[in-house]
Amino acid sequence: MIRAEGLRRTFKAGKETIEAVRDVTFGVATGELLALLGPNGAGKSTTLRMLTTLLPATAGSVRIAGFDAAREPGRVRELIGYVGQKNASGENHRIRDELVTQGRCHGLSNGKARRRADEVLEILGIGDLAARTPSTLSGGQRRRVDIALGLVHNPRVLFLDEPTTGLDPHSRAALWDRIQLLRRDHGITVLMTTHYLDEADLVAERIVIVDRGRVIADGTADALKAELAGDRMHITASDTGAARTAAGLADRMPGVSEVTAEGRTVHVRIADADAALPAYLRLLDRAALTVTRAGVRRPSLDDVFINLTGRRLEESGDAYATATMTTATTTDEPIGAPHA
Numbered sequence: 023m024i025r026a027e028g029l030r031r032t033f034k035a036g037k038e039t040i041e042a043v044r045d046v047t048f049g050v051a052t053g054e055l056l057a058l059l060g061p062n063g064a065g066k067s068t069t070l071r072m073l074t075t076l077l078p079a080t081a082g083s084v085r086i087a088g089f090d091a092a093r094e095p096g097r098v099r100e101l102i103g104y105v106g107q108k109n110a111s112g113e114n115h116r117i118r119d120e121l122v123t124q125g126r127c128h129g130l131s132n133g134k135a136r137r138r139a140d141e142v143l144e145i146l147g148i149g150d151l152a153a154r155t156p157s158t159l160s161g162g163q164r165r166r167v168d169i170a171l172g173l174v175h176n177p178r179v180l181f182l183d184e185p186t187t188g189l190d191p192h193s194r195a196a197l198w199d200r201i202q203l204l205r206r207d208h209g210i211t212v213l214m215t216t217h218y219l220d221e222a223d224l225v226a227e228r229i230v231i232v233d234r235g236r237v238i239a240d241g242t243a244d245a246l247k248a249e250l251a252g253d254r255m256h257i258t259a260s261d262t263g264a265a266r267t268a269a270g271l272a273d274r275m276p277g278v279s280e281v282t283a284e285g286r287t288v289h290v291r292i293a294d295a296d297a298a299l300p301a302y303l304r305l306l307d308r309a310a311l312t313v314t315r316a317g318v319r320r321p322s323l324d325d326v327f328i329n330l331t332g333r334r335l336e337e338s339g340d341a342y343a344t345a346t347m348t349t350a351t352t353t354d355e356p357i358g359a360p361h362a
Protein backbone atom coordinates (compact mmCIF):
# COMPACT_ATOMS: atom_id res chain seq x y z
CA MET A 23 0.00 0.00 0.00
CA ILE A 24 2.88 2.35 0.86
CA ARG A 25 6.28 2.17 -0.81
CA ALA A 26 9.17 4.53 -0.03
CA GLU A 27 12.20 3.98 -2.23
CA GLY A 28 15.58 5.66 -1.61
CA LEU A 29 13.97 8.72 -0.04
CA ARG A 30 16.26 11.68 0.59
CA ARG A 31 15.60 15.18 1.86
CA THR A 32 18.06 17.96 2.51
CA PHE A 33 17.36 21.39 3.99
CA LYS A 34 19.40 24.57 3.68
CA ALA A 35 19.91 26.46 6.92
CA GLY A 36 22.14 29.44 6.09
CA LYS A 37 25.32 27.96 4.65
CA GLU A 38 24.66 24.59 6.22
CA THR A 39 23.05 21.69 4.37
CA ILE A 40 21.08 19.42 6.70
CA GLU A 41 20.61 15.85 5.53
CA ALA A 42 17.35 15.14 7.33
CA VAL A 43 16.59 11.93 5.43
CA ARG A 44 19.50 10.20 3.69
CA ASP A 45 18.22 6.91 2.32
CA VAL A 46 14.90 5.56 3.45
CA THR A 47 13.36 2.49 1.83
CA PHE A 48 10.48 0.47 3.23
CA GLY A 49 7.02 -0.77 2.39
CA VAL A 50 3.76 -1.12 4.30
CA ALA A 51 1.29 -3.84 3.34
CA THR A 52 -2.45 -3.19 3.08
CA GLY A 53 -4.07 -3.24 6.53
CA GLU A 54 -0.74 -3.28 8.34
CA LEU A 55 0.15 -1.01 11.28
CA LEU A 56 3.74 0.11 11.00
CA ALA A 57 5.60 2.23 13.55
CA LEU A 58 8.43 4.48 12.48
CA LEU A 59 10.60 4.64 15.56
CA GLY A 60 13.65 6.77 16.17
CA PRO A 61 15.20 9.40 18.41
CA ASN A 62 14.77 13.12 18.25
CA GLY A 63 15.84 14.46 14.84
CA ALA A 64 16.10 11.00 13.22
CA GLY A 65 14.03 12.12 10.22
CA LYS A 66 10.65 10.56 11.08
CA SER A 67 8.47 13.65 10.54
CA THR A 68 10.35 14.63 7.40
CA THR A 69 9.79 11.11 6.02
CA LEU A 70 6.10 11.31 6.92
CA ARG A 71 5.75 14.68 5.24
CA MET A 72 7.28 13.30 2.05
CA LEU A 73 5.01 10.24 2.17
CA THR A 74 1.96 12.50 2.51
CA THR A 75 2.88 14.90 -0.35
CA LEU A 76 3.42 17.79 2.07
CA LEU A 77 7.11 18.00 1.22
CA PRO A 78 8.86 17.18 -2.07
CA ALA A 79 11.67 14.64 -1.80
CA THR A 80 15.20 15.69 -2.81
CA ALA A 81 15.56 12.19 -4.29
CA GLY A 82 13.74 8.88 -4.26
CA SER A 83 10.10 8.06 -4.73
CA VAL A 84 6.86 7.44 -2.83
CA ARG A 85 4.00 5.32 -4.08
CA ILE A 86 0.67 5.02 -2.30
CA ALA A 87 -1.62 2.29 -3.65
CA GLY A 88 0.45 2.45 -6.83
CA PHE A 89 0.18 6.24 -7.29
CA ASP A 90 3.37 8.25 -7.43
CA ALA A 91 3.29 11.04 -4.81
CA ALA A 92 5.32 13.45 -6.96
CA ARG A 93 3.40 12.91 -10.22
CA GLU A 94 -0.10 12.34 -8.86
CA PRO A 95 -0.28 14.14 -5.51
CA GLY A 96 -4.04 14.73 -5.90
CA ARG A 97 -4.77 11.01 -6.22
CA VAL A 98 -2.53 10.26 -3.25
CA ARG A 99 -4.27 12.90 -1.11
CA GLU A 100 -7.63 11.32 -1.83
CA LEU A 101 -6.34 8.04 -0.43
CA ILE A 102 -4.65 9.24 2.72
CA GLY A 103 -5.42 10.95 6.00
CA TYR A 104 -2.67 12.77 7.87
CA VAL A 105 -2.76 13.75 11.52
CA GLY A 106 0.16 15.96 12.49
CA GLN A 107 1.66 16.57 15.90
CA LYS A 108 -0.35 19.66 16.75
CA ASN A 109 -4.11 19.84 17.20
CA ALA A 110 -5.80 20.50 13.89
CA SER A 111 -9.21 21.78 14.90
CA GLY A 112 -10.13 25.44 15.36
CA GLU A 113 -10.42 26.34 19.04
CA ASN A 114 -13.92 27.77 18.96
CA HIS A 115 -15.74 25.74 16.33
CA ARG A 116 -18.09 23.02 17.46
CA ILE A 117 -16.62 19.60 16.69
CA ARG A 118 -19.45 18.42 14.46
CA ASP A 119 -19.52 21.74 12.51
CA GLU A 120 -15.79 21.41 11.92
CA LEU A 121 -16.22 17.86 10.62
CA VAL A 122 -19.09 18.91 8.33
CA THR A 123 -17.02 21.80 6.95
CA GLN A 124 -14.16 19.41 6.34
CA GLY A 125 -16.50 17.03 4.49
CA ARG A 126 -17.80 19.90 2.34
CA CYS A 127 -14.18 20.79 1.47
CA HIS A 128 -13.80 17.24 0.22
CA GLY A 129 -16.74 17.79 -2.13
CA LEU A 130 -19.45 16.04 -0.12
CA SER A 131 -22.98 17.42 -0.29
CA ASN A 132 -24.32 19.00 2.89
CA GLY A 133 -26.35 15.90 3.77
CA LYS A 134 -23.46 13.51 3.06
CA ALA A 135 -21.04 15.68 5.03
CA ARG A 136 -23.39 15.61 8.04
CA ARG A 137 -23.80 11.84 7.81
CA ARG A 138 -20.05 11.35 7.49
CA ALA A 139 -19.43 13.67 10.47
CA ASP A 140 -21.75 11.51 12.59
CA GLU A 141 -20.04 8.34 11.34
CA VAL A 142 -16.53 9.47 12.26
CA LEU A 143 -17.73 10.74 15.64
CA GLU A 144 -19.13 7.25 16.22
CA ILE A 145 -15.94 5.51 14.98
CA LEU A 146 -13.80 7.53 17.38
CA GLY A 147 -16.32 7.15 20.23
CA ILE A 148 -16.76 10.92 20.66
CA GLY A 149 -20.42 11.36 19.67
CA ASP A 150 -21.11 12.97 23.03
CA LEU A 151 -18.57 15.70 22.24
CA ALA A 152 -20.24 16.77 18.96
CA ALA A 153 -21.50 20.12 20.27
CA ARG A 154 -18.38 20.96 22.30
CA THR A 155 -15.52 23.19 21.16
CA PRO A 156 -11.91 21.90 21.23
CA SER A 157 -10.91 24.43 23.88
CA THR A 158 -13.12 22.55 26.38
CA LEU A 159 -11.65 19.08 25.67
CA SER A 160 -8.97 16.99 27.33
CA GLY A 161 -5.77 16.11 25.45
CA GLY A 162 -7.00 12.59 24.66
CA GLN A 163 -10.37 13.85 23.43
CA ARG A 164 -8.63 16.41 21.21
CA ARG A 165 -6.41 13.76 19.65
CA ARG A 166 -9.53 11.75 18.81
CA VAL A 167 -11.05 14.83 17.18
CA ASP A 168 -7.83 15.28 15.16
CA ILE A 169 -8.06 11.71 13.94
CA ALA A 170 -11.77 12.14 13.15
CA LEU A 171 -10.83 15.14 10.98
CA GLY A 172 -8.25 13.01 9.17
CA LEU A 173 -10.90 10.35 8.46
CA VAL A 174 -13.70 12.50 7.02
CA HIS A 175 -12.85 11.64 3.40
CA ASN A 176 -12.71 7.92 4.19
CA PRO A 177 -9.00 7.40 3.51
CA ARG A 178 -7.46 3.96 3.01
CA VAL A 179 -4.23 4.95 4.72
CA LEU A 180 -3.84 6.93 7.93
CA PHE A 181 -0.58 8.67 8.82
CA LEU A 182 -0.24 9.59 12.49
CA ASP A 183 2.68 11.72 13.64
CA GLU A 184 3.27 11.07 17.36
CA PRO A 185 -0.44 10.41 18.00
CA THR A 186 -0.16 9.86 21.74
CA THR A 187 2.58 12.28 22.78
CA GLY A 188 1.63 14.06 25.97
CA LEU A 189 -1.34 11.79 26.76
CA ASP A 190 -1.69 9.95 30.05
CA PRO A 191 -1.52 6.12 29.91
CA HIS A 192 -5.31 5.76 30.13
CA SER A 193 -5.94 8.15 27.20
CA ARG A 194 -3.16 6.45 25.20
CA ALA A 195 -4.77 3.04 25.72
CA ALA A 196 -8.25 4.40 24.85
CA LEU A 197 -6.94 6.00 21.66
CA TRP A 198 -5.24 2.77 20.62
CA ASP A 199 -8.44 0.81 21.19
CA ARG A 200 -10.15 3.14 18.73
CA ILE A 201 -7.36 2.89 16.16
CA GLN A 202 -7.38 -0.91 16.38
CA LEU A 203 -11.17 -0.92 15.90
CA LEU A 204 -10.73 1.29 12.86
CA ARG A 205 -8.29 -1.19 11.39
CA ARG A 206 -10.44 -4.19 12.19
CA ASP A 207 -13.71 -2.74 10.90
CA HIS A 208 -12.42 -0.62 8.02
CA GLY A 209 -9.20 -2.39 6.98
CA ILE A 210 -7.30 0.87 7.11
CA THR A 211 -3.49 0.87 6.79
CA VAL A 212 -1.76 2.87 9.53
CA LEU A 213 1.73 4.35 9.60
CA MET A 214 2.63 6.15 12.79
CA THR A 215 5.72 7.73 14.25
CA THR A 216 6.37 7.35 17.94
CA HIS A 217 9.12 7.59 20.47
CA TYR A 218 7.26 5.40 22.97
CA LEU A 219 9.05 2.07 22.73
CA ASP A 220 6.42 0.22 24.73
CA GLU A 221 3.71 1.53 22.45
CA ALA A 222 5.51 0.48 19.26
CA ASP A 223 6.15 -2.92 20.84
CA LEU A 224 2.52 -3.38 21.82
CA VAL A 225 0.53 -2.05 18.88
CA ALA A 226 2.70 -2.19 15.76
CA GLU A 227 2.86 -5.27 13.57
CA ARG A 228 6.12 -4.04 12.13
CA ILE A 229 8.70 -1.54 13.27
CA VAL A 230 11.08 0.47 11.12
CA ILE A 231 13.82 2.08 13.19
CA VAL A 232 15.37 5.21 11.74
CA ASP A 233 18.47 6.95 12.97
CA ARG A 234 20.23 9.94 11.45
CA GLY A 235 18.09 9.79 8.34
CA ARG A 236 18.63 6.09 7.63
CA VAL A 237 16.66 2.90 8.21
CA ILE A 238 18.75 0.82 10.59
CA ALA A 239 16.26 -2.00 11.29
CA ASP A 240 12.98 -3.29 9.88
CA GLY A 241 10.93 -6.18 11.26
CA THR A 242 8.44 -7.31 13.88
CA ALA A 243 9.25 -6.35 17.47
CA ASP A 244 9.86 -10.02 18.32
CA ALA A 245 12.16 -10.59 15.36
CA LEU A 246 14.16 -7.42 16.03
CA LYS A 247 14.59 -8.34 19.67
CA ALA A 248 15.58 -11.92 18.90
CA GLU A 249 17.97 -11.04 16.07
CA LEU A 250 19.46 -7.82 17.33
CA ALA A 251 19.36 -8.02 21.11
CA GLY A 252 18.82 -11.57 22.37
CA ASP A 253 17.74 -12.83 25.79
CA ARG A 254 19.83 -12.19 28.85
CA MET A 255 20.34 -14.19 32.02
CA HIS A 256 22.16 -13.02 35.11
CA ILE A 257 23.43 -14.56 38.31
CA THR A 258 24.93 -13.08 41.45
CA ALA A 259 27.76 -15.13 42.98
CA SER A 260 29.01 -15.14 46.59
CA ASP A 261 32.11 -13.05 45.76
CA THR A 262 33.91 -11.43 42.80
CA GLY A 263 36.31 -14.36 42.38
CA ALA A 264 33.40 -16.78 42.10
CA ALA A 265 31.75 -14.39 39.61
CA ARG A 266 34.86 -14.46 37.42
CA THR A 267 34.86 -18.28 37.46
CA ALA A 268 31.11 -18.28 36.69
CA ALA A 269 31.73 -15.89 33.76
CA GLY A 270 34.37 -18.28 32.39
CA LEU A 271 31.89 -21.18 32.58
CA ALA A 272 29.18 -19.14 30.85
CA ASP A 273 31.57 -18.32 28.03
CA ARG A 274 31.71 -21.99 27.06
CA MET A 275 27.95 -22.52 26.92
CA PRO A 276 26.32 -22.96 23.49
CA GLY A 277 24.35 -19.98 22.16
CA VAL A 278 26.25 -17.41 24.25
CA SER A 279 27.12 -14.18 22.46
CA GLU A 280 28.33 -11.94 25.29
CA VAL A 281 29.44 -12.36 28.91
CA THR A 282 30.21 -9.52 31.32
CA ALA A 283 31.09 -9.69 35.01
CA GLU A 284 30.35 -6.64 37.17
CA GLY A 285 31.41 -7.17 40.77
CA ARG A 286 29.55 -10.28 41.97
CA THR A 287 27.09 -10.27 39.07
CA VAL A 288 27.50 -12.01 35.72
CA HIS A 289 25.38 -10.95 32.71
CA VAL A 290 25.09 -13.40 29.83
CA ARG A 291 23.51 -12.74 26.45
CA ILE A 292 22.24 -16.07 25.20
CA ALA A 293 19.61 -17.58 22.93
CA ASP A 294 16.54 -18.89 24.83
CA ALA A 295 17.62 -17.82 28.30
CA ASP A 296 14.62 -19.59 29.92
CA ALA A 297 16.06 -22.95 28.90
CA ALA A 298 19.69 -21.96 29.37
CA LEU A 299 19.44 -20.72 32.97
CA PRO A 300 18.75 -24.12 34.64
CA ALA A 301 21.64 -25.64 32.67
CA TYR A 302 23.93 -22.79 33.75
CA LEU A 303 22.90 -23.19 37.41
CA ARG A 304 23.69 -26.92 37.25
CA LEU A 305 27.10 -26.07 35.80
CA LEU A 306 27.78 -23.61 38.64
CA ASP A 307 26.59 -26.13 41.22
CA ARG A 308 28.97 -28.78 39.88
CA ALA A 309 31.80 -26.22 40.20
CA ALA A 310 30.75 -25.70 43.86
CA LEU A 311 29.94 -22.02 43.25
CA THR A 312 27.25 -20.43 45.45
CA VAL A 313 24.60 -18.40 43.61
CA THR A 314 22.55 -15.89 45.64
CA ARG A 315 20.33 -14.58 42.82
CA ALA A 316 19.48 -15.63 39.28
CA GLY A 317 17.09 -14.37 36.61
CA VAL A 318 16.22 -13.92 32.98
CA ARG A 319 15.50 -10.68 31.17
CA ARG A 320 13.75 -10.37 27.84
CA PRO A 321 15.31 -7.79 25.52
CA SER A 322 13.47 -4.53 24.93
CA LEU A 323 13.40 -2.40 21.80
CA ASP A 324 15.79 -0.12 23.67
CA ASP A 325 18.29 -3.02 23.79
CA VAL A 326 17.85 -3.34 20.03
CA PHE A 327 18.58 0.35 19.55
CA ILE A 328 21.61 0.26 21.87
CA ASN A 329 23.00 -2.72 20.00
CA LEU A 330 22.60 -0.95 16.70
CA THR A 331 23.81 2.50 17.69
CA GLY A 332 25.53 2.32 21.07
CA ARG A 333 23.02 4.90 22.37
CA ARG A 334 19.77 4.65 24.32
CA LEU A 335 16.66 5.58 22.39
CA GLU A 336 14.47 6.09 25.41
CA GLU A 337 16.57 8.93 26.81
CA SER A 338 16.30 11.02 23.67
CA GLY A 339 12.61 10.09 23.52
CA ASP A 340 11.95 11.53 26.96
CA ALA A 341 13.62 14.78 26.10
CA TYR A 342 11.65 14.87 22.91
CA ALA A 343 8.32 14.28 24.66
CA THR A 344 8.65 17.67 26.32
CA ALA A 345 9.79 19.35 23.13
CA THR A 346 6.86 18.21 20.99
CA MET A 347 4.31 19.50 23.43
CA THR A 348 5.66 23.00 23.22
CA THR A 349 6.84 23.27 19.61
CA ALA A 350 4.49 24.38 16.87
CA THR A 351 4.87 22.76 13.46
CA THR A 352 3.73 24.02 10.11
CA THR A 353 1.91 20.97 8.84
CA ASP A 354 -0.66 20.03 11.37
CA GLU A 355 -3.81 19.90 9.36
CA PRO A 356 -5.26 16.63 8.18
CA ILE A 357 -4.64 16.23 4.46
CA GLY A 358 -7.47 17.75 2.54
CA ALA A 359 -8.11 20.58 4.98
CA PRO A 360 -8.88 23.76 3.00
CA HIS A 361 -5.39 25.16 3.48
CA ALA A 362 -3.43 21.88 3.49
Ligand SMILES: Nc1ncnc2c1ncn2[C@@H]1O[C@H](COP(=O)(O)OP(=O)(O)OP(=O)(O)O)[C@@H](O)[C@H]1O
Binds near residue numbers: 063064
Ligand atom coordinates in the same frame (compact mmCIF):
# COMPACT_ATOMS: atom_id res chain seq x y z
N1 LIG B 1 12.41 22.89 7.65
C1 LIG B 1 13.58 22.47 8.11
N2 LIG B 1 14.71 23.21 7.94
C2 LIG B 1 15.91 22.81 8.40
N3 LIG B 1 16.11 21.63 9.05
C3 LIG B 1 15.05 20.84 9.24
C4 LIG B 1 13.74 21.23 8.80
N4 LIG B 1 12.87 20.23 9.14
C5 LIG B 1 13.61 19.29 9.77
N5 LIG B 1 14.92 19.66 9.84
C6 LIG B 1 16.02 18.91 10.43
O1 LIG B 1 15.98 17.60 9.88
C7 LIG B 1 16.31 16.62 10.86
C8 LIG B 1 15.19 15.61 10.96
O2 LIG B 1 14.03 16.27 11.50
P1 LIG B 1 12.64 15.50 11.73
O3 LIG B 1 11.69 16.51 12.28
O4 LIG B 1 12.28 14.80 10.50
O5 LIG B 1 13.07 14.47 12.82
P2 LIG B 1 12.14 13.56 13.72
O6 LIG B 1 12.72 12.18 13.71
O7 LIG B 1 10.72 13.71 13.33
O8 LIG B 1 12.41 14.22 15.11
P3 LIG B 1 11.38 14.55 16.23
O9 LIG B 1 11.13 13.21 16.85
O10 LIG B 1 12.15 15.49 17.09
O11 LIG B 1 10.17 15.17 15.55
C9 LIG B 1 16.57 17.39 12.14
O12 LIG B 1 17.95 17.60 12.24
C10 LIG B 1 15.86 18.70 11.92
O13 LIG B 1 16.46 19.74 12.65
